[in-house]
Amino acid sequence: MICHGQDSIAGLIIDLVAGRGELTDAAWGRIEPLLPQVDGRGRPWRDHRQVVNGVLGRLRTRAPWRDLPERYGPWQTVYERFARWEADGTWAKLLEHVQVRDDAAGRVEWTVAVDSTVNRAHQHAAGACTRGTWTGTNRKIRSTRRRARHSVALGAGCDHQGPSRRRLPLSIVLTPGSVNEATAFADVLKGVRTPRAGTGRPRTTPDRVLGDKAYSSRAIRHLLRRRGIAATIPERRDQVANRRRRGRRGGRPPVFDTEIYRDRNVVERCFARLKQSRAIATRFDKLANRYRAGVVLASLILWLREAAR
Known part of the structure; x- marks a missing residue:
């Protein structure tokens, strides 16, 4: 068989990894009752599991939508279902449901490590229409200077779970690649919101936040102190020198536990x-x-895999 072009090669790759990354029976059993059901009006929907596996296959192999294998059905159906469930919040609800169940079972420790990573954008990510859906996060990413359009920063708050010491994302925030990660800290902390399994307000306050020196600022420490959240963030050298230079007026150094800080790098494993x-x-x-939405779906799969351990 002869393949022409990069898109054809990508389609061949996704055919060769059939079954990799697709939903297991246990994972499907957890999310199937939460998916939109047919109401008896109009044409019946194509099998949800087939479509979700198609979305996961595309995430795994980065193949273009048009090159999805035929076993997932028409690529238009897979993409439209993915876009529709992004718009109505279905993907976010699935992730929230898994987090609620794990929190009710006591599997969430609420020691949150915060960090960000910059992901480059492919040339095919350019050229989006500026009308209709160009609002909210899309406009925020687009409105920065030209160089920032080539990358996107993914900020996440990750929670420790299980004896494997892996971390699972609790909050996901996108910012332009040129924006300082500390400026998105408040949004990442705001995204930590897990409803209760029964009655009561959602859990929005971690017990402790771990961060590197990029998050060592007076505003961030004040925000955490005001909300009663313990902070394990090292000081930058210039901050230490400035505090010592001022003597007694510089105040006491912030409390910092080196043993607890060793767990911060586990957020890199999450990325x-x-x-x-x-x-x-x-x-x-x-x-x-x-x-x-793709990041949310990938996070959902990580939570489902950890729950199956």
Whole structure:
């Protein structure tokens, strides 16, 4: 068989990895009751599991939508279902449901490590229409200077879970690649919101936040102190020198536990697991909302895999 062009090669790759990254029976059993059901009006929907596996296959191999294998059905159906469930919040609801169940079972420790990673955008991510869906996160990413359009920063708050010491994302925030990660800290912290399994307000306050020196600022420390959240963030050298230069007026150094800080680098493992999906490691989506939906779906798979351990 002769393949012509990069798109054909990508389609061949996704055929060769049939079954990799697709939903297991246990994972499908957890999310199937939460998916939209047929109401008896109009044409029946194509099998949800087939479509979701098609979306996962595209995330795993970064193949263009048009090159999805026939076993997933028409590529238009897969893409439209993916876009529709991004717009109505279905993907986010699935992730929230899994987090709620794990929190109710006591599997979430609420020690949150915060960091960000910059993912380059492929040339096919350019050229999105500026009308209609160009609002919210899409406009925020687009409105920065030209160089920032070539990358997107993925900020995440990850929670420790299980004896394997892997971390799973609790909050996902997209920013332009040129924006300082500390400016998105408040949005990442705001995204930590897990409803209760029964009655009561959602859990929005971690017990502790771990961050590197990029998050060592007076505003961030004040925000955490005001909300009663312990902080394990090292000081930058210039901050230490400035405090010592001022003597007594410089105040006491912030409390810092080196043993607890050793767990902060586990957030890098979270990013590494997310980037196993090639469509996450490199941005191919034209709209930031579509890219974020892919990150949410990849996070959902990580939570489902951890729950099956």
